[in-house]
Amino acid sequence: MGIQALMAVTAVTETQDLVTLVPWTFIITICNLFIQVFLIKKFLFKPINNILEKRQNLADKVIKEAREAKEEADSLKDQYESSLTNAHAEAAQIVQDAQKEAQTKADALVQDAQKQATDIKAKAAADIEQEKKKAINEAKDEIGGLAMDIAGKVVEKEINENDHKKLIEDFISKVGA
Template structure:
């Protein structure tokens, strides 16, 4: 009969084992699963917070990048405006210099023409005097008489008029 006792179920032992199992499950759940679950929840919250911070940092970086790119575009536009203004200023200054040079050249030309005309009058007057003297000598030799001052002036004027018409 001892063999049967090994296989048989003793009700008080079975009840004690069931109570022991429930007690172990309760203790494991109370002192092991709850702290582990709490720790896992805290780690999950920490990971979620870090992910949120990373997303926020990424958005800020993208905002800064777009501001930086806008700043670069603005700087390029400003540089283009400065270059255009410098080109306009250079064109205006160039035009003014050309006008000033043209006016100086015209003034120099007018002065040169004035000087030429004055030299021409001076040369004509000198030639008149020389021609008048030569005409007097020639006339004196041809006529062999002395010419009065009036006749002399009239001959000079006639000669100059004839010379002026031929030249």
């Protein structure tokens, strides 16, 4: 039983060494843990936090620029819509002015045409009246000439009743022609 007991005692001692708390080992382990946490914080967390902060700032900047661009686009859209409304109103005014001007010109043309028609009618009436007077004067001249011819013939010869009728019939036939 000697060797076996010695081995059992050694195994118990080794087991107790693993389970027992040695103060110096515990202090060194705690110090080692604090050093590791300090080094991880300094060399790992700070750079990662800096990178994350830079990315956050960049994302905030992009979002801010997008909002500004959206506001500018909305402003431009409002300006465009107001310009479009003004253009429609201006186009309607131009059409209305053109219609008024066309109506005015049409009225002026109608008045000019009526005036010309009135002038033409007046001139035609004056021409007709002049031609009528001319025809009457020519008829008077011709009648006067015929009367002179008849008077000359009557004076030349003595007129009997048959000759008188013949002269009247010749006079009527010449006047009728």
